[in-house]
Amino acid sequence: MILHDLISYDVLRVIWWGLLGVLLIGFALTDGFDMGVGALIPFVGKTDLERRVAINTVGPVWEGNQVWFILGGGAIFAAWPPLYAVSFSGFYLAMFVVLAAFIVRPVAFKYRSKRDDPRWRTSWDWALFASGAVPALLFGVAVGNVIQGVPFHFTEDLRPVYEGAWYIKFIGLLDPFSLLAGVVSLSMLIMHGGAWLTLKAEGAVQHRARTIGSVAALLAVAAYALAGVWMAYGIEGYRIVGDYITTGPSNPLHFTVEKTATWLTAYGERPWIAIAPAMGIVGGLLTFLGLRAGREISTLLFSKMAILGVISSVGLTMFPFIMPSSSHPQSSLTVWNSSSSQLTLFIMLVVTVIFMPMILAYTAWVYKVLWGKVTTASVHDNSHSVY
Template sequence: MILHELISIELLRVIWWLLLGILLIGFAMTDGFDMGVGALLPFVAKSDVERRIAINTVGPVWEGNQVWFILGGGAIFAAWPPLYAVSFSGFYLAMFAVLAALILRPVAFKYRSKHESPRWRSNWDWALFVGGAVPALIFGVAVGNVLQGVPFRFTEDLHAIYEGTFYGKFLGLLNPFAILTGLVSFGMLLMHGAAWLVVKTDGVVAERARRIGVWMGLVALAGYAIAGLWLAFGIDGYAMVGQVVVDGPSNPLHSDVVREGSWLAVYGERPWIAIAPVLGFLGLIMAIRGLRSGGEISPLLWSKLGILGVISSVGLTMFPFILPSSIHPTSSLTVWDASSSQLTLFVMLVSTIIFLPIILAYTAWVYRVLWGKVTADDVTSNSESVY
């Protein structure tokens, strides 16, 4: 038997679905607080010193945190090529806005303190706000559109066609449900950023972060509850009918998919997945409570649990769908029919087993070395403070 055939294609597909989820959750837990701090910057820090304190809480780690985003994009490209092709084509303008914001962020980090002009620094501070707020919002909007289905279809030769116009490719994404999920993401990541500032700063910056973090957490909590009710009663789900081939070729047109019922019907079939939304609600509620009661480490840990639960609930609710089609349900991409070959998935898995622990160990070491609060003295008297 050839080595890569030791693991079945069915198992490899599930493993890579799990790994994609892990990478996205890892990105939200790490780069999420970077984006949250950036979006909070003009509101939690009023003076130049206060803003330098806030920036220096994420300055040494944001580049490493962004690795999770790169890994996630790479995983989609290599493990799920049809997903990469359709999503990056259909969401092109939204993706461009996200990438523009993410490109603006490092420029702002590097150039903000190059000039002492208050106006110069204020402009770059608002650039950091855009670099944090725009991705935090658009990522959630994208999830809302995926849950509703995306207007694409495949021809008989598997050529992907996205039916949207300019309006559909950007402005059309801003429908009411997607805006709601965008607010959930926005509130959740800003609360996460506030929890990070509470850990890394003290004084007025930390106190402002607490107050704003509580409000952002309430926005995320209320939005998450409303989105769940909306999914239950206002949005049709998707289901595979007939014989489901889990180890067949990667051809979405071979599957029979219908759009009916509710997404939440799967909780009757797989009740164990209810643990995900329970963790989501528990994490958000306890993070809000921790921020209000004066906790330091606990709000950050609870916030991470909330992120885990919220993102996991989306993936587990949709399984095995990863990108449904609103205009041609049969073209919907699922775990069973949108992956790369067995050999590709196996080689990538071996590489992941080797390199992911190295990334985790290095990340843990960096946070251990840089642990501790950032103070005014650190940013004014330390010649190595470049932000």
């Protein structure tokens, strides 16, 4: 028996679908509070010292957290090549904006405190705000577009073609439902940033973070519930018609796909997946209560629970679809027709099993070393530090 035959092709596909979700959730749980803190900086800090307190809560860890974003992109490229080709083509301008924001962020972190000039520092603070808020919004917008279906198709030689003029590739993404999904994402990460600042900061910064974070938590829950109702009554879903082979070659044109009345039929077929949206709503409400009550560790954990539930609900609701095509449903990408070869997925899984525990262990050690609050006294006494 060939070694990679130890795990069947369909099981490997599901494993990598799950691992992709793990990477995206890991990015949201870690770099998510970085972006949330960035979006909060101009509002939780009224003085330069207060803003430096907020910045120093994420300054030592943001670079490591952003690695999850790189890992997610790499996993899409290696495990789901057609998804990589279509998404990076259709969302090119939006991704360019996100990458521009991520390029500005390290520059802002490094240069903000190089000059003791209020105008200089305020400008970089707003740059940090944009580099946190803009990606958080656009990530949600992208998810909203995927839920509705993306206008693309494959030619007979499997060349992906994204339809529409170049400006539609960005402006066309900003439809009402996708903007609502963007509000869910942005408010959820601001909530997460508020929970992080509640844990890591003190005094006025902590108090303002609790206030704004609690408002964001309620907004996230309300927007998420509204998006669910909208999906139930206003968004068409997709389904595979007839019999299909889960271990066949990765060819989207081999499947027959049609639109259905709603995505929520998945909850009738797999009732257990309702735990995901329940976690999203309950986690958001518990985060609100925790922020209002001044609890710290439990509030951050509830915030993570909400993010886990919200992101998981999208993947579980759409399964086995990864990116449906709104213009040519036949070209829709699913778990069963858009992966790399069985050997590639197996080798990647072996590498992941070896290195993922090392990454998690190192990350846990870093957070343990950096445990504790960032105080105004410690920041004031290190006025010439990087942050």
